Amino acid sequence: MPSPLSADRPAAQPPGRGRVDALIKQTRRLTGEVDAVRRDTQGDGSDPQGRWQRALYDLALRQLGDLHAHLAQLRDGPSPAGEAAPAPAAPPAGGRxxxxxxxxxxxxxxxxxxxxxxxxxxxxxxxxxxxxxxxxxxxxxxxxxxxxxxxxxxxxxxxxxxxxxxxxxxxxxxxxxxxxxxxxxxxxxxxxxxxxxxxxxxxxxxxxxxxxxxxSESRDSLRLHRQAARAEHRWATELRQAGPPPGQGALRLPHSGPRGLDLAVLRLPARTGSPLGGDWYDALELPDSETLLSVGGLTGQNPAVASTMAMLLGALRGMAMAGTHPAQLLAWLNQLLESDAQPALGSALCCRYLPDRRTLLWARAGHPAPLLFRAGTGRRLAGPDGVPLGTTPGAAYGQAEETLQEGDLLLLHTDGLMSGGGTPADAEDRLLGLAPRLHGTHTAQDCVRLVVEECGENGPEDDACLLVARVTAPDRPGTP
CATH class of the missing domain: 3.30.450.20 (PAS domain)
Structure with a gap:
């Protein structure tokens, strides 16, 4: 899987290289044959017909030279900025x-x-x-x-x-x-x-x-487009780096990790490889040894969406550190999107884990509910749904509470995690079907690897995030 932090990607090689190389060899061979005939017909320059023939041979050699250069450019692609290269022309309707x-x-x-x-x-x-x-x-x-x-x-x-x-x-x-x-x-x-x-x-x-x-104009336009794409890619990468660490692996939280939780995450970029999507995951150690767990996403894939996602994530962390519970968090995030200069729509799932009571407080805004796996079975947690973020001014959100047990697995994900089409409910059914296999895992990271296998080799059509939390003893920190 390509890293979403790769700021630069090598350009793809033009297709059909072998066939073009064959044409280049034929052109070289024909050039040699024409030049040989030209040398055989050299005269003293006094015969107008001979001069005319020699000039036509010269023209033919020039055209073959142009053709060789054009085919080489077709094989090698547009030249870098500052490097001169002949530009091939497609034959018009009139033919040769x-x-x-x-x-x-x-x-x-x-x-x-x-x-x-x-x-x-x-x-x-x-x-x-x-x-x-x-x-x-x-x-x-x-x-x-x-x-x-x-x-x-x-x-x-x-x-x-x-x-x-x-x-x-x-x-x-x-x-x-x-x-x-x-x-x-x-x-x-x-x-x-x-x-x-x-x-x-x-x-x-x-x-x-x-x-x-x-x-030439097309080559210049393509060069400018690639420069803009690289700049956009770097910008999105910097925005991603301002948020939680992307990719796959165990989260590294301050101190010794979240109390009573073993965490692992996965972020799958879209098949296009764009880093500009608005999906996120987050886990933040809060005062009193509590932990914020959240996933969400904004619609679209462009720099404005990535910027708004980074802004929401910063606001989410700040309000959670101040003690705001999930339902109120979503209400204020919704209000924040309404007042933003760049209107956006999205969904979010916010959870607050209290390790002393093994209690999960959670709320959602147009987002799939958490999936709970226990003793080889899985189910969706029951709780109130809320309207998506940015759709309803002044929306209020309900909050649910769930008591967990040691060994329980929580799976939080964004839409589009599972490839293969179908509705979001179908994708959740596939995830719930992994319950017997998840029961045999030992760490949250093992669970992530299992889900990666189930997601398919090609990855999702849209970028997607997964956060897995395994409940451990309250007095034992999660695996770093």
Whole structure:
């Protein structure tokens, strides 16, 4: 069972890792094969068809590299804050061609100032095929103003310094649509070593960039959500630590333990593992060797509920230390919830044990009554019920009294302790059915272990608490 005090939980590994690893291996193998074919078709750069083919191979290798990075991110999950990672894009309805985007080519002759565009480039730029192609001086007129400097720098570096072109910019088509283009190109050198022309291949990457932004935004949102969840988890943990010790085990009370009682407790977090529920248990040594025993819960699972639970628990302890008996305790807790800025509903069971008389005083507010086990049989204690906390202004609560015997077992629990569905009465019947087995236990802790076995392996759907008290001799303290 995970500890409810674990402030941080490691994120779950993405599913299907083996299948994604297989796809990554296939991508690597295909990349090697494409690169081998590309090297076999290398020419001297004078043939436009050869340049076009080589550029397409370069584009294919770039796409395979992107695919490899995308699959690696899919396998490894979102990157931590501050670590760059390529963001994969889901293929749109248009299929593979729509994802890759149209590809066009162009060549600009610097000696004659002529330009040659492919038909695909006209379609990509939204230009009339009958119109003359734009020169290098005219090309920036299509580009967004904030991207013109980047395009000019790429072209200048290519023509002056002989550097290959590899960059992106955005254009505005005549229909007003903005598209993102990726441009790759090289200078063409004449026999004297001077640049005589420049060729380029342009690819529409708008779909890819749009998908990258969506994934990046989703990754950022997921990171913020995880940060908020961790902060919420820590807050709830601190609130839990302000109350009684969670988990399973014998309570460690001041001095030598409660007089005449052997106590053990259990808190089961919900299957979701959230520590934000409002269920509690408590055992407090009171003046005159008396002991407060209580369990209860508020509806909901969020920080406000955990905060209200901590506030109620503090008030419950303070009033019990002042000598307030269970019925009046519940009335004041109900009033406290009515006046709280965060309205809440809940239930509670409060007991005060008097060891000299072996007497249990108890009252409840919309909560299951204590279960008493004696000599191999079990029963619900009879007593007045009361309305749940926070439902009725000024509600009054009745109080019951029960005389106990040495060896008796008291079981106090919250709703949802038993998994498997059914009504709360069905769950209590299952607990009462444990009477013969509980009779064979020796300590309160043994009883808790037995109930854990009966609760099932998956735990409750909601968080739940259990408090077991075994009556011992009045002059003998309970087991620490």
């Amino acid at each position: 061609d729509a994802l890759i985007g149209p590809v066009g080519s162009a060549e600009w002759n610097l000696l004659t100032d002529d330009a040659l565009w492919s038909a695909e480039l006209y379609r990509l730029l939204g230009r009339d095929p009958a119109a003359p192609p734009l020169t290098l001086d005219e090309l920036p007129s299509l580009v967004l103003e904030e991207d013109r400097r980047a395009l000019t720098a790429m072209v200048t570096a290519c023509l002056v310094d002989g550097r290959p072109i590899d960059g992106e910019f955005r254009i505005v088509r005549p229909d007003g649509e903005t598209r993102a283009l990726h441009m790759m190109g090289e200078p063409v050198v004449d026999a004297d070593g001077g640049t005589c022309a420049m060729w380029a291949v342009l690819r529409d990457v708008s779909v890819l960039r749009h998908g990258s932004r969506e994934v």
